[in-house]
Amino acid sequence: MSFKLAQGALLGILLAQLCLGTAAPDPQKRTPLQEKQFQIYMLKGQLYEVQQAQLDKQVAKRKSGVFVGVVLAELNLKIDGISNGNFPLLYGVRAGYQQYLKGGVGGLRYYGEYLGGVAGSVLKDNQSSSYQIASLNVDLVMDKPIDAQRKYAVGVFGGLGLGWNGYKDYPKATRNPNGFGVIVNFGVAITLNTKHRIELALKIPPLKSTHAFSYSLTSGNIYYVSYNFLL
Structure with missing residues (x-):
C-alpha cells in the first residue's frame, strides 16, 4: 500500500x-x-x-487442504407441542477439504458433518431421547485478511448440503420423526495463523416440523460454534 x-x-x-x-x-x-x-x-x-x-x-496454497473440526450446537424441540427443555447441547465432528482461489480471499469447501445429543424423554418418564443430523455440505467461503502476511482474517460463509435428521423420544419408540433433504448453512468466522478457524453459525435442518409420525416434532434452527484445524 x-x-x-x-x-x-x-x-x-x-x-x-x-x-x-x-x-x-x-x-x-x-x-x-x-x-x-x-x-x-x-x-x-x-x-x-x-x-x-x-x-x-x-x-x-497454504489455506487449501484437508481439515477436521468439532462442533458444539444448541437446538430447541417441541414434541406433541411440549417443549423438551431438558435437551442439552449437541456435539459433532466434521472433516473435509477446502480449496482457496488465488489470493486466498475466497474459496469452496466440501465436508461431511455429524451432530448428535441425548436428553430426557418428553412422553415417557425416566427415559432418554436422542436427536441426530448427518450431512454432506458445500460452502462458499470469503475472508478479509487483517495482517500483511494474510495469516489472520475475518470472514463469512454460506452454503447448502444434503442430509438426514431424526428424533427418537424414548428407546422403544416406533415411527419416529425423521427426514432427508436440503440443509442451509451460513455464519461468520475468524482465522488465526492460517491453521485455526472458529465459526459462529446457523444451520437449517431438512426436517423442522412434521405430524406424519407417531408423535409430532417441531424444531428451531441449529445454532453452533465450531473449530476447524487445517492439516
Whole structure:
C-alpha cells in the first residue's frame, strides 16, 4: 500500500512539473542522477508486483487442504407441542477439504458433518431421547485478511448440503420423526495463523416440523460454534 501511495505521489509531482513546464518528457534530458533514480523506482515497482503475485499463490496454497473440526450446537424441540427443555447441547465432528482461489480471499469447501445429543424423554418418564443430523455440505467461503502476511482474517460463509435428521423420544419408540433433504448453512468466522478457524453459525435442518409420525416434532434452527484445524 505504501508503494502505491508513493507511486501516486510521484505521478502527481511529474504532472505538476509538466504543467509548469519544469519537466521535460524526453528521457535524454534527465541528469544521470535523475535517470538512476527513475530506474530504481521502476525496478522497485516491478519487484513489488512480483512479490504480490508470489504472495497470492502462497496464501491460496497454504489455506487449501484437508481439515477436521468439532462442533458444539444448541437446538430447541417441541414434541406433541411440549417443549423438551431438558435437551442439552449437541456435539459433532466434521472433516473435509477446502480449496482457496488465488489470493486466498475466497474459496469452496466440501465436508461431511455429524451432530448428535441425548436428553430426557418428553412422553415417557425416566427415559432418554436422542436427536441426530448427518450431512454432506458445500460452502462458499470469503475472508478479509487483517495482517500483511494474510495469516489472520475475518470472514463469512454460506452454503447448502444434503442430509438426514431424526428424533427418537424414548428407546422403544416406533415411527419416529425423521427426514432427508436440503440443509442451509451460513455464519461468520475468524482465522488465526492460517491453521485455526472458529465459526459462529446457523444451520437449517431438512426436517423442522412434521405430524406424519407417531408423535409430532417441531424444531428451531441449529445454532453452533465450531473449530476447524487445517492439516
